[in-house]
Amino acid sequence: xxxxxxxxxxxxxxxxxxxxxxxxxxxxxxxxxxxxxxxxxxxxxxxxxxxxxxxxxxxxxxxxxxxxxxxxxxxxxxxxxxxxxxxxxxxxxxxxxxxxxxxxxxxxxxxxxxxxxxxxxxxxxxxxxxxxxxxxxxxxxxxxxxxxxxxxxxxxxxxxxxxxxxxxxxxxxxxxxxxxxxxxxxxxxxxxxxxxxxxxxxxxxxxxxxxxxxxxxxxxxxxxxxxxxxxxxxxxxxxxxxxxxxxxxxxxxx
Amino acid sequence: xxxxxxxxxxxxxxxxxxxxxxxxxxxxxxxxxxxxxxxxxxxxxxxxxxxxxxxxxxxxxxxxxxxxxxxxxxxxxxxxxxxxxxxxxxxxxxxxxxxxxxxxxxxxxxxxxxxxxxxxxxxxxxxxxxxxxxxxxxxxxxxxxxxxxxxxxxxxxxxxxxxxxxxxxxxxxxxxxxxxxxxxxxxxxxxxxxxxxxxxxxxxxxxxxxxxxxxxxxxxxxxxxxxxxxxxxxxxxxxxxxxxxxxxxxxxxxxxxxxxxxxxxxxxxxxxxxxxxxxxxxxxxxxxxxxxxxxxxxxxxxxxxxxxxxxxxxxxxxxxxxxxxxxxxxxxxxxxxxxxxxxxxxxxxxxxxxxxxxxxxxxxxxxxxxxxxxxxxxxxxxxxxxxxxxxxxxxxxxxxxxxxxxxxxxxxxxxxxxxxxxxxxxxxxxxxxxxxxxxxxxxxxxxxxxxxxxxxxxxxxxxxxxxxxxxxxxxxxxxxxxxxxxxxxx
Numbered sequence: 001x002x003x004x005x006x007x008x009x010x011x012x013x014x015x016x017x018x019x020x021x022x023x024x025x026x027x028x029x030x031x032x033x034x035x036x037x038x039x040x041x042x043x044x045x046x047x048x049x050x051x052x053x054x055x056x057x058x059x060x061x062x063x064x065x066x067x068x069x070x071x072x073x074x075x076x077x078x079x080x081x082x083x084x085x086x087x088x089x090x091x092x093x094x095x096x097x098x099x100x101x102x103x104x105x106x107x108x109x110x111x112x113x114x115x116x117x118x119x120x121x122x123x124x125x126x127x128x129x130x131x132x133x134x135x136x137x138x139x140x141x142x143x144x145x146x147x148x149x150x151x152x153x154x155x156x157x158x159x160x161x162x163x164x165x166x167x168x169x170x171x172x173x174x175x176x177x178x179x180x181x182x183x184x185x186x187x188x189x190x191x192x193x194x195x196x197x198x199x200x201x202x203x204x205x206x207x208x209x210x211x212x213x214x215x216x217x218x219x220x221x222x223x224x225x226x227x228x229x230x231x232x233x234x235x236x237x238x239x240x241x242x243x244x245x246x247x248x249x250x251x252x253x254x
Numbered sequence: 255x256x257x258x259x260x261x262x263x264x265x266x267x268x269x270x271x272x273x274x275x276x277x278x279x280x281x282x283x284x285x286x287x288x289x290x291x292x293x294x295x296x297x298x299x300x301x302x303x304x305x306x307x308x309x310x311x312x313x314x315x316x317x318x319x320x321x322x323x324x325x326x327x328x329x330x331x332x333x334x335x336x337x338x339x340x341x342x343x344x345x346x347x348x349x350x351x352x353x354x355x356x357x358x359x360x361x362x363x364x365x366x367x368x369x370x371x372x373x374x375x376x377x378x379x380x381x382x383x384x385x386x387x388x389x390x391x392x393x394x395x396x397x398x399x400x401x402x403x404x405x406x407x408x409x410x411x412x413x414x415x416x417x418x419x420x421x422x423x424x425x426x427x428x429x430x431x432x433x434x435x436x437x438x439x440x441x442x443x444x445x446x447x448x449x450x451x452x453x454x455x456x457x458x459x460x461x462x463x464x465x466x467x468x469x470x471x472x473x474x475x476x477x478x479x480x481x482x483x484x485x486x487x488x489x490x491x492x493x494x495x496x497x498x499x500x501x502x503x504x505x506x507x508x509x510x511x512x513x514x515x516x517x518x519x520x521x522x523x524x525x526x527x528x529x530x531x532x533x534x535x536x537x538x539x540x541x542x543x544x545x546x547x548x549x550x551x552x553x554x555x556x557x558x559x560x561x562x563x564x565x566x567x568x569x570x571x572x573x574x575x576x577x578x579x580x581x582x583x584x585x586x587x588x589x590x591x592x593x594x595x596x597x598x599x600x601x602x603x604x605x606x607x608x609x610x611x612x613x614x615x616x617x618x619x620x621x622x623x624x625x626x627x628x629x630x631x632x633x634x635x636x637x638x639x640x641x642x643x644x645x646x647x648x649x650x651x652x653x654x655x656x657x658x659x660x661x662x663x664x665x666x667x668x669x670x671x672x673x674x675x676x677x678x679x680x681x682x683x684x685x686x687x688x689x690x691x692x693x694x695x696x697x698x699x700x701x702x703x704x705x706x707x708x709x710x711x712x713x714x715x716x717x718x719x720x721x722x723x724x725x726x727x728x729x730x731x732x733x734x735x736x737x738x739x740x741x742x743x744x
Contacts, residue, residue, distance in 0.1 A: 052695075052699050053698070053699075054695055055691075055695075056691075075698070076695060076698035076699055077697075077698045077699075077701050077702060077703050077704075079699075080698070080699055080700055080701035081701050085699075086699050088696065088699075091696070092690070092692045092693050092696045094693060094696075094697075094710070094711055094714055095714055095715065096713070096714025096715055096716070096717035096718070097710055097711065097713070097714035097717075101710075102697075102700070102710070103700075105700075105702050105706060105710060106697075106700035106701050106702055109700070109701035109702050109703070109706070110701040113701065145714065162700065166700065166701075
């Protein structure tokens with residue numbers, strides 16, 4: 001098997017003195033879709049934020065390697081440039097800054113890091129137009145201020161759109177399904193599915209099995225109290241849907 | 255500007271103003287300059303001397319003296335939300351003109367830090383030379399450019415010259431309009447200006463003429479070199495249009511400590527005046543030492559029906575800013591606008607805003623104020639909207655947003671609203687936000703560095719104001735905001 005795209009070894013992290021992640025081990029290869037499921041407070045979002053480099057969380061032990069780079073030593077913007085993308089659970093609004101302008105800055109920051117020429121506005125627009133169709137959005141959307149006044153569904157579509165434009169190696173989706181109605185969920189999932197490919201991997205974080213009907217994972221991991229307590233195939237998600245997390249939670253601390 | 259060496263203050267011990275002049279010493283610019291400077295202090299003789307030097311007519315001298323005597327009865331305003339040691343008005347020299355200016359002979363002789371700033375602002379090399387006051391062809395070029403423009407303007411009957419020149423060439427116009435919007439007795443600083451003003455600009459646009467270009471002080475570099483008490487007067491006759499740009503897009507490191515200017519605008523029937531300012535005087539250093547005290551009175555009178563005056567300002571400089579560009583909406587259907595970005599970093603303080611006085615029927619005003627505070631900066635918005643009894647169907651929209659960066663800075667808002675006519679419609683919106691860690695992290699996660707993220711967020715915040723500026727000005731204002739905020743977020 002090829003070298004892993006992402007390798008998490010015994011990762012511990014805490015926030016304000018509370019240990020949230022208590023030894024995560026996870027290996028992801030290119031082309032794979034992994035899902036992490038778990039109840040509220042199990043550490044799912046913390047894992048996403050730690051991978052992206054949020055300072056609020058203090059890593060106390062462990063290592064994270066991505067494409068031969070020690071991820072924990074990189075600034076958040078460098079991690080993005082290496083190819084890590086986080087679709088936020090709560091995307092922020094930036095008033096007065098158009099989606100197009102924001103994305104162009106992002107694309108050019110990444111290109112600069114990779115030693116490529118920056119794109120001018122015309123080239124950039126050409127490249128992103130086709131990506132809009134992926135999430136069923138029209139061009140007017142590009143001129144709206146980033147996420148300002150967007151509905152919940154539009155914000156999540158915007159995240160997937162950005163993902164399509166930035167073409168990451170590893171995309172982490174943090175509860176992308178939360179707050180979406182079934183139609184929006186389908187649009188978002190379709191967008192993600194079309195971005196699946198041999199040179200890209202996904203880590204889909206979700207509370208509910210519902211999303212996994214649309215984005216079918218290769219692997220499912222159950223996260224309870226900061227640890228992965230079980231891993232399996234996509235059938236594991238269905239099992240969780242039927243029996244809930246109670247069985248696993250009961251076993252914690254034994 | 256750094257290249258100006260005349261010193262306008264006589265330093266006294268423990269005078270913070272002196273510290274600023276000392277900080278200039280280290281750049282080695284204060285050397286053997288022969289200036290013609292009257293001794294510090296203000297009295298009738300000094301005013302007579304200024305007037306005589308400028309060979310002014312008797313009526314103007316009388317006006318100055320009237321202002322001076324009135325000033326003696328006034329006290330400096332204490333109401334602004336500004337803190338600074340008392341200014342000794344008798345320690346200031348009120349007339350100072352270089353006899354022979356020793357200018358740097360090439361950019362090699364100019365303060366490298368200043369050059370770096372120009373570079374960051376993206377100012378072409380050729381213009382950098384002009385701005386730094388280098389005595390090369392550039393200066394002559396700019397004179398010839400100005401002359402070319404003047405010819406073109408004259409064809410349409412537009413007058414654009416220094417106010418000193420106007421006093422001689424167009425005495426009737428100056429006499430009619432000087433002090434007609436800001437009377438000599440208006441306020442402490444305006445009255446001081448009336449007594450001692452040294453130069454400034456005069457613009458007259460005849461009936462029905464649309465001024466074909468943006469008028470800018472940029473083309474009158476020499477006039478910029480004159481004193482700290484400028485006086486500008488713009489008259490737009492019926493049906494005319496003029497857009498005026500004040501200040502330079504580059505850091506004008508004025509050596510003057512106290513700056514008390516007056517700007518008067520007068521718009522007659524259906525006339526429009528757009529007045530844009532980018533103010534970037536020396537703000538003092540990171541410890542709050544030095545910097546310009548900027549006390550400015552700007553007022554426009556919409557005298558005619560359907561006249562329109564629009565103020566746009568981007569204030570990033572000065573240690574202290576005190577200014578309230580205002581509109582008197584006298585003509586029926588007249589429109590007043592105020593768009594402002596004020597940025598205070600380090601120890602800068604700004605108390606700025608506007609006054610909209612609705613007198614005529616169907617008058618409307620718009621106020622959009624964006625305050626940004628970083629470091630230890632203190633930013634105050636102070637605005638007055640007054641609807642007088644006769645102002646039927648007056649309308650005002652005010653939006654007042656503050657952005658804070660860091661823990662030590664402050665944003666303050668003092669809106670005054672006075673309505674005497676029940677048909678008025680008023681809207682007031684105000685927000686205060688912090689550049690959030692959330693916003694920065696989101697940008698970081700997309701590959702954008704902290705510095706770029708801050709610039710983007712600030713520019714987005716100011717967009718409604720920046721888009722009011724002429725295109726080239728807007729781009730430079732944007733860069734200026736970036737330079738002013740450099741290093742303010744880790």
